[in-house]
Amino acid sequence: MLNTQVTSKQSPSVPTIKDVAKAAGCSTATVSRALATPEKVSDATRERVNQAIAQVGYAPNIAARNLRRAESKTIVALLPDISNPFFSEIISGMEDVAHQAGYQILIGDCEHDPARAEAYFRLLSTNQADGIVLLTSEIPKTLIKQADGQADGQADFPLVMACEFFSDIDLPLIAIDNHQASCQAIDYLVSLGHQRIATLTGPAGNPICLERLRGYRDTLSVHGLIDQVCVAEGDFSFRSGFQQGLALLDNAQRPTAIFCHSDEMAVGVLKAARQLDITVPGQLSVVGFDNIGLSEYCDPELTTISQPRNEIGQQAMQSLLHLLRGERVIRRQTLSSHLIVRKSTGRVSG
Amino acid sequence: MLNTQVTSKQSPSVPTIKDVAKAAGCSTATVSRALATPEKVSDATRERVNQAIAQVGYAPNIAARNLRRAESKTIVALLPDISNPFFSEIISGMEDVAHQAGYQILIGDCEHDPARAEAYFRLLSTNQADGIVLLTSEIPKTLIKQADGQADGQADFPLVMACEFFSDIDLPLIAIDNHQASCQAIDYLVSLGHQRIATLTGPAGNPICLERLRGYRDTLSVHGLIDQVCVAEGDFSFRSGFQQGLALLDNAQRPTAIFCHSDEMAVGVLKAARQLDITVPGQLSVVGFDNIGLSEYCDPELTTISQPRNEIGQQAMQSLLHLLRGERVIRRQTLSSHLIVRKSTGRVSG
DNA sequence: GCTAAAAATGTAAATGATTACATAGCGCTC
DNA sequence: GAGCGCTATGTAATCATTTACATTTTTAGC
Structure with missing residues (x-):
């Protein structure tokens, strides 16, 4: 008799949900539920699943999840020029909120090139990004118009603007006055x-x-x-x-x-x-x-x-998350700026 | 007789490769080939497929592609602090090369926090990233050790360092002297x-x-x-x-x-x-x-x-792409720096 | 015009997770 | 103990694409 214990996969390939199911003695559906909706699974099973996960060293394949759920958990931060230090603190604020909610930030540096902006917008339609925080008005407006084409006037397109805005397109905005x-x-x-x-x-x-x-x-x-x-x-x-x-x-x-x-x-x-x-x-x-x-x-x-840059970033991401959940969003959030007097200003000289 | 022309899908849902195949009168396999390996498809068919793509407005679903190909076409640029303007030009150089090759850059801002670095490294094992350009040595070395655990000494782990390096871990490096x-x-x-x-x-x-x-x-x-x-x-x-x-x-x-x-x-x-x-x-x-x-x-x-920052970024990405193709890579590329004399230095005063 | 090789195309499995639906098991009431 | 409702779980379809393999068509040589 031949060796029936042929290595079904060549290498110790990365464990999938099936391996966990086998180790835990249950179906893949149960494993999936134990992860996504733990309350729908009995205590005993949940425990077994968790042990199995640890045992086989399982980590979910995100591409598969994204495909099935038709989402990417990725937000694009579109900015005109990454070398401008103004943006780093805003990004930082965005990341705080985003990570908390299980989202990633993809920084889109347009370098003042409309083609780049377009490429980043395309990520939306190809499911590579779930939403955009727009930090520049230097992009072709057609990108938004075509994307935003909702009849009800109230865009539910997953896009919010921060700091910058358009004079003729009404989008949720977080900025100072x-x-x-x-x-x-x-x-x-x-x-x-x-x-x-x-x-x-x-x-x-x-x-x-x-x-x-x-x-x-x-x-x-x-x-x-x-x-x-x-x-x-x-x-x-x-x-x-x-x-x-x-x-x-x-x-x-x-x-x-x-x-x-x-x-x-x-x-x-x-x-x-x-x-x-x-x-x-x-x-x-x-x-x-x-x-x-x-x-x-x-x-x-x-x-x-x-400008309260960190807060702007946080609020922008917060608003975007609301949009993604289909909730209504404040159209205009105005945060307060203040003048900091240092040494470069003085009374006019005689 | 009932209306048989029931709208099979509720909304004009985003077109898939099937729709293209139908419109072009061929199989999905042929459409896929027309896109991935055009030379394997007859001129006439390729033409028909391209027209069909334009007609239905098809864009490939990247999550599905990533799942099937087990890659993400995403590279993480791991840096200690995004607010440091030193990095922006390096990123820019990386992006030039990466975009050319169809890759995206995900900027990973560690903010000097090991947990963040770890989270970004985890993207590798979950297929959310294909490789890492490491621009900081401020991360737990265990992350690399465990990932790099190849017996042959010659790491084929998809990671290159730029500017920074470790004294005790040998990784491909692009930096000045x-x-x-x-x-x-x-x-x-x-x-x-x-x-x-x-x-x-x-x-x-x-x-x-x-x-x-x-x-x-x-x-x-x-x-x-x-x-x-x-x-x-x-x-x-x-x-x-x-x-x-x-x-x-x-x-x-x-x-x-x-x-x-x-x-x-x-x-x-x-x-x-x-x-x-x-x-x-x-x-x-x-x-x-x-x-x-x-x-x-x-x-x-x-x-x-x-420092030639743009070039460092380009070379780093180039090396990483080589690694990803399984090619051998130069272990150490030294680019030249030079002293720029301006006004902050002068002869010592009596 | 026949045959073999090469080229083009189609069929269907596979990728790894989620989830609608079906089913099993349990406790409870009357 | 039949019937009901509830919870826990399993089965299998599904997501959109790629690709191994099978099949058909074309080309070329004789």
Whole structure:
């Protein structure tokens, strides 16, 4: 008689739910239930199953589970540029909540390339992702329109926005009040005696920058300074801060204060001022935005607006999880920002 | 007769390979082949299949594919701290290569927590990830030991290290020569006349820091300055640079130069010097490490060591892809770093 | 035009888990 | 002790794709 105990599988292949069932002396259904809905299984069986799992070293095959359940337990965090430290704390907040709920975060770095954004959106339709937290408005709007095509107006498309938003598409949003934050910064500068206040925005057309710009204009208006409006456009980077800083400052009629839409641009402006021998805050006040780690360590330390980044991330993920459970979601959650006064701002010089 | 044209599925559910097969008038196997191995299908059929795919709007279900192929096309990039901008460019390099080959990058932020690292390693055994690029040595070594348990000594475990490494575990590694880079920095400082040169390292025991420390010691030794060795320990952050900077500098016998193991720590040291009214580079020279974006924008601009971060990422991913294909892999790839001299270093003052 | 080899295609099993449905067992009531 | 309801469990279909193997068709050589 031949050896009937042929090794049915070549190597000690990774154990499946069948192996557990065999070891526990029950069916695969019971094992599955013991894991997914322990309360539906008798104490004795549950105990046996758990021992069997430990004994054979079982770990569920997630691809199989995902296939059957038609979900991936993966959330895409879509952002414009991973090298911007602004996002890391938001991601961190998202991960806290996501991991708790058994979800993973896939970071989608668009690098300002629409094709990348599209690729990440495609993950939704191929069941590789269950939802998206959108941290940029720099993507083709068609991606959302086609995805969001619900007749009832109330999108149940699993997408929430954080920080950034679209002016013409209504999606659940977690963000600060950019208009108000901007007003606060300009008010503060005016209170220091500044009259020629410039602002250095992010990319043209970016809705949050437009909000901030509106706050800038409104506040100047309130103080009768509307004819002093002076706007330069950057892209949030050190480099654009430096370049636009030079352009704004190398000028007899130069501003006495610059309100920047990111801390990195503010640091670029600081460098431009140094190069032109303009002292900060003596001859120039600079305000940043975001309160990234650097703002405490540059010279001079940066006056800036702080966003509750971790909380934004948490809330965004929380909202998305609600959406995924089919629950209704708050359309707009506004978290509070605040102005942090450090050393880069001062009273206007004679 | 009843309406036989009952909608077999409730909603216009997402099309599967069966729908394509039906539309193209062939079997699912042929459709699958037309996609995976087009050369095995006749021109006419391939054409019909492609049209059918476009017609029904088919996209393959990845979970099913992953299950069947027992792979995930996902690579984990495990790093100690996502908020460190040093990593973003490496990730970017990894993504370029990975996407080209049809792989995704899952960023695993360990946040210095071993449990997180373990969770990401578990993705391997559950088929949720195909390989790991390890960018930190701050993980429990047992994770690798148990995973790497191959008798032949030549690990075919799908893991490569980049930048960081273990002193006692031999894994494929892509990195610069930290010892040499450190020698170069110290040599340069000595050539400027410095004798009391301190070094501010990363976390104690970190192998790359030990390498750099060795270079520091060796070079001082060569110049007969071995009795001037002065070492402080940080953790790569702004904050630790500032604190250790104060400790090193608030002292009559203070060093005239500090070699920091990260740019952020160097910027922290700059702040400490400002606070103590020590001019840089007049009374103190500072050298950083990594050449992150900030180093051109701080004051003074930072002399630092540049690592080819994008290339490191590319090579690391390339090596991992080789491993995954079962090919042999270069155990150690050393890329070249170089010293970038800016404004934070100068001749020692009388 | 026949045959063998090669190419193209189809059939059906397999991947590993979940779950609708069926069934068994038990305790309880009347 | 028949009937009911409840819990616990098993059976087998299902998810969407890939692929070994079988079968058919085409090509080429003579």
